[in-house]
Amino acid sequence: xxxxxxxxxxxxxALSGVALxxxxxxxxxxxxxxxxxxxxxxxxxxxxxxxxxxxxxxxSRWAAMPEGGRQ
Numbered sequence: 001x002x003x004x005x006x007x008x009x010x011x012x013x014a015l016s017g018v019a020l021x022x023x024x025x026x027x028x029x030x031x032x033x034x035x036x037x038x039x040x041x042x043x044x045x046x047x048x049x050x051x052x053x054x055x056x057x058x059x060s061r062w063a064a065m066p067e068g069g070r071q
Contacts, residue, residue, distance in 0.1 A: 023029055
């Protein structure tokens with residue numbers, strides 16, 4: 001039974017690799033990845049703008065960078 005399980009596992013891993021390669025080769029994946037990157041950039045810019053508005057109220061933030069610290 002263990003030989004059969006090993007063969008099944010090997011075939012399953014190989015088919016998964018082929019399926020993943022097929023997915024990565026599609027245009028839909030690249031469009032989704034690009035949209036995710038644009039969304040992350042927009043979110044980080046919004047957070048940066050909000051932090052500039054409340055620079056004096058560092059105590060009210062969840063996590064504050066030490067004085068003189070750089071990102």
